[in-house]
Every structure is written in C-alpha cells, then in structure tokens.
Amino acid sequence: MTLRGSGSFQRDRLPSTPAYFGSIGLNLRGRGPWRSGLCPFHNDSTPSLRVNVGSGAFRCMACGAHGGDVLEFHRQRTGKGFVEAARELGAWVGSR
C-alpha cells in the first residue's frame, strides 16, 4: 500500500473492538459475536447498531451505516482520513 509520507499502517496495532468502543463510551450489549449499541450516526433511541466483536465490522439496521473494522468506524465517526484516523488509534507508525 502506497500512501504519502514515510509512515505505515500497522493493522495489528488497532485497538480491539471492545477496547475501542469502550474508549468512545459506546456500550455494547448482548452476547455472542454480534453485539448491539446505540448508533452514533443517527439519532438512535434503540440500539440499532450491530457490531462484530471479533472483526470490528459494524452495520446500523436503521440508518445503514456500515464498515469492516474499527478504523472504518473511527473514520466515519470523526470524518478523518485514513492516516489521521489510523494515527489516532495508534496504528500508524512513522512520521507522516
């Protein structure tokens, strides 16, 4: 993968799914691989967001927001680009 600058993305440094959602104060309920939580992408009153605790994949049953991992979730939530979002999650190693 070629990106500007000299840093590199280290996927294994991404926080675990429970750690990430815990850090943003999003409570995941339930048991098994798919958990439920309040969706931050729309004004959610019931837990419409489904999150896979293993992969970090997420999908909102109400507004349709979806993605494959916590980095994608973080990008959509913050509106940040790949490098900046990865750096915030501690998964970007190097200068820029």
Ligand SMILES: [Zn+2]
């Ligand atoms: Zn939603």
